[in-house]
Amino acid sequence: GQQLNQSPQSMFIQEGEDVSMNCTSSSIFNTWLWYKQDPGEGPVLLIALYKAGELTSNGRLTAQFGITRKDSFLNISASIPSDVGIYFCAGYTGNQFYFGTGTSLTVIP
Amino acid sequence: GAVVSQHPSWVICKSGTSVKIECRSLDFQATTMFWYRQFPKQSLMLMATSNEGSKATYEQGVEKDKFLINHASLTLSTLTVTSAHPEDSSFYICSSVGDYPYNEQFFGPGTRLTVL
Numbered sequence: 001g002q003q004l005n006q007s008p009q010s011m012f013i014q015e016g017e018d019v020s021m022n023c024t025s026s027s028i029f030n031t032w033l034w035y036k037q038d039p040g041e042g043p044v045l046l047i048a049l050y051k052a053g054e055l056t057s058n059g060r061l062t063a064q065f066g067i068t069r070k071d072s073f074l075n076i077s078a079s080i081p082s083d084v085g086i087y088f089c090a091g092y093t094g095n096q097f098y099f100g101t102g103t104s105l106t107v108i109p
Numbered sequence: 110g111a112v113v114s115q116h117p118s119w120v121i122c123k124s125g126t127s128v129k130i131e132c133r134s135l136d137f138q139a140t141t142m143f144w145y146r147q148f149p150k151q152s153l154m155l156m157a158t159s160n161e162g163s164k165a166t167y168e169q170g171v172e173k174d175k176f177l178i179n180h181a182s183l184t185l186s187t188l189t190v191t192s193a194h195p196e197d198s199s200f201y202i203c204s205s206v207g208d209y210p211y212n213e214q215f216f217g218p219g220t221r222l223t224v225l
Contacts, residue, residue, distance in 0.1 A: 031212035042115070042202045042216035043153070050212070088152065092212040097143075101152045 006089055006100030013079055014108050021087060021103040022073040029091035029098075032065050032072040037086045037102075046087075047074070079107050111137045113205050115217035122193055123225055130188045130220045132203030138183035139205035143214065144176075147200045159186050193224045 004023045013019060023032075031050055035043035047058050049065035049072060056063055062075045072091075076083055084107050089100035112135040122128050132142055141160050145153040157173075159165040159180035167173045175197075177189040190197055200221055204214040 033213065035216070040200075040219070040221065042113075042204075042219045045213065045215060048213050090214070094212075097155075097214060099153050104150070 004089055004091055004098055004100040006103055008103060009101070010104040010106070012106045012108065015079060015081060017079055019076040019079055019083070019105060020073060021089075022071060023089035023091070023100045024071040025091055025098070026070065027091070027093060027098070028069045030069070030094050031092035032063070033090040033092070034061075034063050034072070034074045035088045035090065037088060039085075043088055076105075079105075081107050081109055083107050111135075111205065111215040113139075113203065113215050113217040115203055115220050117220060118218060119221045119223075121223045121225065124194050125192055127189055127191045128193055128222060130190075130201055130203075130222075132186045132188070132205070132217050134184050134205040134215075137205075139186075140183065141206045142180055142186040143204045143206075144178060144186075144188050145202045145204070147202060147219075149200075153202065156188075190222065193222070195224045198222055198224045 004025045006023045033048050034046045037043040047056050047063040052069050053067050054065040060077045086102045086104050088102050091098050114133045116131045144156045147153050155168050156171045157165045157167045157178050159178045161180050161183050165178035180186040200219050202219040204216040
């Protein structure tokens with residue numbers, strides 16, 4: 001099925017740095033979701049966005065639902081080693097969910 | 110968020126045997142459950158969507174006779190990999206959506222299947 005364009009594919013950053021990743025699609029979504037997946041585990045929901053323009057924070061994480069409803073970004077501030085993992089975006093059209101290809105984050109202490 | 114469990118978390122089996130994976134929603138009624146397959150360092154690949162009390166809807170290219178899905182109750186869905194072969198080795202993850210909000214998926218911890 002369709003997958004969202006997620007970038008970057010991977011990131012290597014120093015501890016303490018901020019991180020930004022985004023997802024774009026040709027389709028309009030009514031919900032954007034951001035997940036984190038640790039190795040050997042299932043994805044865990046970080047943030048859910050329901051309205052265009054919505055900006056939501058969860059601790060050091062901030063995500064926004066794009067005005068066009070075709071994109072979203074996730075920012076992580078002051079990264080720490082436990083932020084390591086793969087981050088996935090997901091969009092819901094009202095009928096189906098679509099997932100991004102993932103951003104692999106490595107935090108160097 | 111909602112809690113979804115999967116069992117077993119890890120299974121090794123011989124080629125030709127069948128393996129059943131259970132997915133349970135522990136604190137809500139899951140009208141819809143999804144089954145995904147994930148290869149190393151890749152995104153989630155949707156295999157099928159199951160709705161309680163009805164037949165599962167399989168994605169193109171997924172053999173329904175090989176990957177049997179049963180969603181007999183609002184809290185339990187099972188995936189049976191029949192006559193498993195080494196190429197079926199993968200990480201299988203289920204997820205659930207509840208009645209409200211319907212637009213959030215909650216994932217199980219996954220099952221690592223290794224077929225020898």
